[in-house]
Amino acid sequence: MAELKVSAIKEGTVIDHIPAGKGLKVIQILGLGELKNGGAVLLAMNVPSKKLGRKDIVKVEGKFLSEEEVNKIALVAPTATVNIIREYKVVEKFKVEIPDVIEGILKCGNPNCITHYEYVTPKFYVISKEPLKVRCHYCERTMEEEEILANL
Numbered sequence: 001m002a003e004l005k006v007s008a009i010k011e012g013t014v015i016d017h018i019p020a021g022k023g024l025k026v027i028q029i030l031g032l033g034e035l036k037n038g039g040a041v042l043l044a045m046n047v048p049s050k051k052l053g054r055k056d057i058v059k060v061e062g063k064f065l066s067e068e069e070v071n072k073i074a075l076v077a078p079t080a081t082v083n084i085i086r087e088y089k090v091v092e093k094f095k096v097e098i099p100d101v102i103e104g105i106l107k108c109g110n111p112n113c114i115t116h117y118e119y120v121t122p123k124f125y126v127i128s129k130e131p132l133k134v135r136c137h138y139c140e141r142t143m144e145e146e147e148i149l150a151n152l
């Protein structure tokens with residue numbers, strides 16, 4: 001019961017089945033490091049998992065995720081499960097899913113792309129989910145996982 005190494009939370013969100021090593025990135029893209037008045041954030045790294053061998057877990061007390069935040073997590077941690085906790089109970093559980101079209105959450109890696117100069121919402125088409133590859137709607141630049149993670 002590796003889960004017992006990290007305390008249960010009362011109200012909030014547990015992001016489970018994160019690929020080992022990606023937990024910090026999940027905390028970063030959710031901006032949890034900058035929360036001054038937020039609740040507790042718990043990170044477990046390299047926990048044994050039946051499905052993944054090793055996994056990371058992020059628990060955020062008092063926070064519930066927006067659709068945009070769930071989509072960001074999907075790009076970083078496509079295997080993740082989101083658990084919504086109320087009064088210590090899991091009241092909802094779902095797997096994240098990489099969307100076919102990504103709008104607003106990713107910046108284009110091409111410095112000359114119009115999205116850096118005009119007020120247009122960046123938009124990308126997902127060409128491949130595994131390995132992750134997207135194409136910019138505006139400049140047609142393609143980006144792979146490493147560049148995508150750097151531009152979230």
Ligand code: CTP
Pocket residue numbers: 003007008009010014016057059081083085087088089090093
């Ligand atoms: N959890 C928590 N606080 C709670 C309830 C659950 O931190 N009050 C965490 C558990 O530690 C686990 C996750 O939320 O990491 C999901 O809980 P649960 O569905 O009970 O666990 P499993 O059945 O092992 O989940 P799965 O089937 O998704 O692997």
